[in-house]
Amino acid sequence: MAEPTITLNVTRYRPGQDQAPTTQAYAVPYKQDWVVLDALNHIKDQIDGTLSYRWSCRMGVCGSCGMMVNGVPKLTCAAFLRDYYPHEIRVEPLVNFPIIRDLVIDMSDFLDKLKSVKPWIIRKEEKPVAQGEYLQTPAELEAFHQFTQCINCMLCYAACPVYGVEPKFLGPAAIALGYRYNMDSRDQGKEQRDVIGNHDGIWDCTFVGECSVVCPKDVDPAAAIQRSKVDTTKNWFQSILMPWGER
């Protein structure tokens, strides 16, 4: 009996050659334990070596292989062929980003935004190493732990219609990571992350909520954004009521 196959309709865009992206169909062997990334690797190795896409770890850690699978942003290393078989699968680059080639998107905008929230611990004054670590209680860790799980896969940016329509929007992952450090009891750099509270930060978000739905790590950026809105509003009222108070 012939080996069963499944068809992948893959977006192709070759700069300098194509005016606009086209779709190319590839029939690949259907295997129960294959994910879309395995099928792409099969195409690259056996059928068409010119196909370009990003990948690395194959196990949902590196965040490199995010693509649109049947219109839904997914890590292709976690999208099993068996969930689509016997239907054809559409594989496209993440939406809301410029396309460099085939399934490879330009992530420069995201990287700039990520850097702008200063996702690292900021201290007003570092204590000497001799004084030991900055200790935290389990409750203090719990306050931000969920938001440390982000792998920068950008699926949330592809799911966010606000980012699609308003590219200036800081976006879900960058805000969630900024919030992660604002919630960290060791951090003292909240004022330096004012980009989060600006118009193109949290206030652009209309709470569609899809960022949290597609997140492969249950980071819940939508919650981080809405809670930042509450925090910012509280701080604003405090600054009006107690202009000289410590916040």
Added chain:
Amino acid sequence: MSGTRPDPSKLYRPKIPATWWLRKKSYFLFMLRELSSVFIALFLLVYLYQIYQLTRGPEAYVAFSRRLSSPGWIFFNLIALLFAVYHSVTWFQSTAVVLPVRLGERLVPRQIVTALHIGAWIVVSLGVLILFLALKG
């Protein structure tokens, strides 16, 4: 950093169609939620006008109230009510996301927070209805 960036002239920039919100059920439901505010605002304007009629005397109020009992206005009120209910449910769902509730060490599941809010909302609404009927009767 800039040295490693792709040549902008070679990038393909896909356009977002104006109908993006028709592509996915969740986007459509989001747009309905946003649209609900329009119907709630219209209802409130009519309501304010009704109160204004009260200041112009009983005849004006009764005449306007009679106009409101026409099928067209009843249909509008029904639509506004449906949108108000939908808006309120999504509000309570959002509340559970924004304000996590803790019982000791444990986080209360969001569904329970939403259900408790909706339960309280139904009880208060019934209370208002009973009060209204009692005052009317």
